[in-house]
Amino acid sequence: MQVTYDLAIAKVALQIQLTEKLRFNNLFIHIGMFHVMMAYFKSIGKFINNCGISTVMINSDLFASGSVNGFLEGKHFNRCKRLHSIIYLAINILHFENFAALENIEITDQVKEYLQDLIKHRSERPTVQNRELENLFDKYDDYKQKTLHGKHGKTPQFYLMYAQLIEYFFILNMSIRTGDFKLFKFILPKIANIFFIFNQQNYSRTW
Numbered sequence: 001m002q003v004t005y006d007l008a009i010a011k012v013a014l015q016i017q018l019t020e021k022l023r024f025n026n027l028f029i030h031i032g033m034f035h036v037m038m039a040y041f042k043s044i045g046k047f048i049n050n051c052g053i054s055t056v057m058i059n060s061d062l063f064a065s066g067s068v069n070g071f072l073e074g075k076h077f078n079r080c081k082r083l084h085s086i087i088y089l090a091i092n093i094l095h096f097e098n099f100a101a102l103e104n105i106e107i108t109d110q111v112k113e114y115l116q117d118l119i120k121h122r123s124e125r126p127t128v129q130n131r132e133l134e135n136l137f138d139k140y141d142d143y144k145q146k147t148l149h150g151k152h153g154k155t156p157q158f159y160l161m162y163a164q165l166i167e168y169f170f171i172l173n174m175s176i177r178t179g180d181f182k183l184f185k186f187i188l189p190k191i192a193n194i195f196f197i198f199n200q201q202n203y204s205r206t207w
Contacts, residue, residue: 033176037169039200041074042161044084045167045196048072051158053087081169082112088166091159097145098156108132116182165194 017024048054054068062083063071070076071083099105114130128134148164150157168191175183194200 029198037172037196038074038077040169040172041077041080041084042072043194043198043200044162044169045072045074046200047088047165047194048162053162057087058082084169088163091163095144095156095160095163096140096146099140103139103143105139107136107137111136
């Protein structure tokens with residue numbers, strides 16, 4: 001089982017776990033994962049600084065020009081979570097539309113109906129059982145990998161890399177909220193590199 005605590009509570013929890021090993025030995029206690037996510041947002045802010053995203057967000061009235069620094073420095077968790085999610089969605093929509101246009105992909109009514117039905121019957125582990133949609137996903141995944149490797153230009157590569165960093169946050173957040181330790185172990189190494197690249201190993205450095 002996975003449990004997340006703030007630092008002060010975590011110290012008490014660790015002491016209890018130490019004295020009651022047989023009872024609580026199966027617990028993995030996170031120490032301040034909220035702080036890790038805040039530091040991760042600041043790392044992403046350093047990655048996208050001066051790339052034009054903040055200007056687009058200002059022109060789109062997502063926030064005022066005076067809020068740029070707070071957003072890039074990851075000082076407001078809810079704002080960062082909301083705005084990064086919006087930009088992530090926009091980038092992926094534009095990327096998929098470009099893929100569909102270049103590959104002459106036309107989404108059939110059958111696929112649209114299947115997706116609508118899939119959304120209505122959501123599950124924690126959705127499974128696609130539509131051959132046409134599976135083929136579409138395979139083609140798009142191949143196109144996406146080519147973009148990430150720069151085969152469609154440096155600009156699409158950069159913005160899709162940014163979108164991938166936000167996707168890593170979604171996975172990290174899900175692992176914490178659902179207590180999925182295997183998912184946490186899967187995603188942690190993927191986000192670790194950006195902390196060292198931007199000298200953001202400690203939460204204290206975000207302030």
